[in-house]
Amino acid sequence: MGRQRLGASTAIKWVLADNEAGPLRATEGAGDVLAGVPQDQPLNIVTIVGNARKGKSFLMNQLTGHDGMFRASANTEPCTAGADLSSIVMSLTDFRRGSGSSSKASGPSPSEPAIVFVDMEGQGDKSTDHDVRLATPFLLVSKVVIYNWMSLPNKHRMLEELEVMVQAADKVSTQNNKGERDFGHLIILMRDVGRAESESDRAEEVRRLVLDSEQAGAGRTKLADRRAMDERNTIRDGLREGFASITIHAMPRPHPDCGDRVVAKAEIDSKFNVSVDQLRDIIAGHLGTPHTFAGKKIAGGTHTHEIVDGLCAAVNSTEDVSPPSVLEAIYIRRAAQAVADALVTFDETLTSVFGDNLVLSTQDIKSAIEGARVYSFEEFGDATKGISDDIAQAHRTALEKQMLPKAEVVLRNQEEKRRELDNKLEAMVHEAKASISKKVGELDIPMEDAALVKKWDELVNSHFEDLENDTKKMVTLDDTIDEDLLAELKWSVSEAKFKELIEGIHEHVQELNRMAIEGKNNALAKEQAEEKAKEFAGKAEALSQDVAKANKRAEQAREAAAQATEQAKRDAAAQIYQAQMTAAMQMQSAHQSSCMPEAQSKGTTRSRSRPAAGKGRVRTFYKGGQFIPGGGHAPKGGGYYWKKV
Known part of the structure; x- marks a missing residue:
């Protein structure tokens, strides 16, 4: 990771309170800065505390090699209110060598902790209760705490200020702490040691004054003095019990005549730089391993911010702070958020698979839902890494239950879409039937049976081909026909089925x-x-x-x-x-003749005799073929014959 510039080169407020008695709150801006640290990356915090206007910000800039990490000022007003977070995350390697903006950054190994720095507002400007409340979260999450003292050694004042840390430790419940120390490593820093003095001698002097328990003298001691001594010893015991280790380091002035002004980098005394390097080595020696909170290593910027936020809430709401309870609450919140995020992922995955109008087969729907479940559970698992198994499992079960109704909605929706698709197909089939019926009405019948069979087959084949093509278009995605869906649709008819449907026609x-x-x-x-x-x-x-x-x-x-x-x-x-x-x-x-002689009469020839007219007969005309008197028929042209009258 090297030096990771996550924001501007100036620090950002991490924790603040609107007023002295107001609740502490962690800012979203700090969470955004820390979000750049991967969740598996150990994150160690170095916090500096002490009186206001005593050069804490200046010292932190020198330690990190970055002049603009914290705002340093010679004004009488303190530069820091609440707690400021460095906007630069450093690797341990870069911190060891004091890499500033001009240094070549090197990435840490996966197990190497990332380092951030916190500058707390000066003690003594507000009430002790406020100082204790503000100190508690950072004492619990810091791998190294630097107590900055810029004055002559004074056990009364120094122990009085250090008592804030003891009171913070007292606010921390020891239940289920498994004998672990509440806090990290304490470095008591003696600043501006005079040239005539030895830094090592000054450090030893402070050790005796601040850390060594006082013993009652051989003579009689006043009760008030005895009580004051006991109180100081109690503070000393609290410091030893609360911190993993206590180191005292003394430093010379950055410049012989610096006074209260901010010393330019070019003016800094070389002895001061050497002492800064020594202090950096002491700090780096503690930063090689991750800090723990409630028995769990602190890793990931987001998780670290969650811890600080949870500690602020705990400090605001109760007398005692239970790191396991705080951690459990963090785990529960994170698991609940992981459930919410996984459900969103589940919804988005289903939406991306099904789209607005996409219809899938039953098997594909089940596969898509299962795929969305698996993907969402994977995301949930990644988000809940490090969370206790019982909390993670309980929320996983809750996630699965909440997925069920969403899956049912998808199933119902797909069922409706399949029904709608079937209705469209049914309409298409009926349209094809109607078209065939219309075309049949346009046939020039009567015709020979063979000609009718040919015309009918042509009509059926052309309409079924169109119907089949239109049907396949409705179940085609990315040029692939969903054969399973096609088989499930009631109105996805085969040619034989289509012929059955139009058999009546x-x-x-x-x-x-x-x-x-x-x-x-x-x-x-x-x-x-x-x-x-x-x-x-x-x-x-x-x-x-x-x-x-x-x-x-x-x-x-x-x-x-x-x-x-x-x-x-x-x-x-x-x-x-x-x-x-x-x-x-x-x-x-x-x-x-009768008068003539007989001889004459005999000698005369007589003519042929015939009936005389008027003697009962009349001459009558008979047509051809008519019977005539005397029998027979008249000739064709007819003739006259005698007829009796």
Whole structure:
């Protein structure tokens, strides 16, 4: 990681309070800065505490090799209120060599802790209670705590200020701490040791004054003094019990004549730089291993911020601070957040798989839901690494339960979409049937059976091909047909099934064709009959004409017959008259002959005799073929015969 610039080069407020008695709160900005530290990366904190306006920020800038890490000022007002977090995260390697902005950064090994620095507001400006409350979170999370003292050694004042740490330790519950120290390593830093003094001597002096327990003198000691001594010893005991180790380091002035001003880097005395290097080595010696909280190593920037935030809440709400309880609360919050995030991932994964209109087969839906579950559980597992198994398992169970209704919603939604798709397919099938029915109505029937079969097959094949293509488009994703979904859809019909569905139309068109053929045959018969009738009519007309002609001829014959009858009557009358005349003449002749001699009479030849007219017979005309008197028929042209009257 090297020197990781996570924000501006100035520090950012980590914890603050609106007023002296107000609740502590961790800022989101600090959380954003720390979020750059991976969750598996150990994170050690170096915190400096002490009176205000005593060069804490200046010292931290020198230790890190970065002048702008904390704001240093010679003003009488303190630069830090609350607790400031360095905006630069350093690797332990870079810290060891005091790498500043011009140094080449090197990445730490995966197990090498990252380092951040905290500058707490000066003690003594506000109440002791405020100082204790503010110190408690950072004493618990810091691997190294530097107590900055810039004055002559004074056990009363120094122990009084260090008592804040003891009181903070007293606020920490020892239940379930398994004998572990509450705090990290304490470095008591003696600043601005005079040139005439030895830093080592000053350090030893402070050790005796501050850390060594006082013993009552051989003589009688006043009760008040004895009580004060006991109180100081109690503080000493508390420091030894609370911290993993206590080191005293003395430093010279950065410049002989610095006074209260901020010394420029170029003006810093070399002895001061050497002492800074020594102090850095002491600190680095403690930073090689991760700090622990409630028995768990502190790792990851987000987790570290959660711990500080949880400690602020604990300090605000109770007299005692229980690191295990704080950690458990953090775990519970983190697990709950992991559940919420996993559910979001579950939803987003399902949405990305199914989309707004995508319909999948039942098997694909189950696979997609299971895939989303697995992916979400993996995310949950990553987010809950380091959390106690019982908390993680309880929240995993809760996550699984909360996934069920979401999965059911997807299943119902997919069921509705499949139903909708089936309805569309049903409509398409009916449209195809209607189209076939319409096309059938446009066929030029009647036609031969073979021609009808060909036309029907062409209609069915073309419509089924269109239907099949449209159906496959509805179940195609990324150029791949979902055959499983296709098989599940009720109205995804095969060609054989499609032919079954339109069999009624087929039978209907066959019946229509049969009836049309019969009708055509009837029409042909009718046409033939009409032609026969026309022929018959023609023949009848000809016959009528023949009849008319025959009737005319008959009429003419009747007229001729009548004329012949009249003529015959006239002829008969004439003949009668002639016969009468002849008879008269014969009678006269006979009378004359009787008067003649017999011989003459015998010598005369007589003519052939015939019936005489008027003697019961009349001459009558008989048509051809009529019976005539005496038997037989009259000849074709008819004739006159004697008829008895």
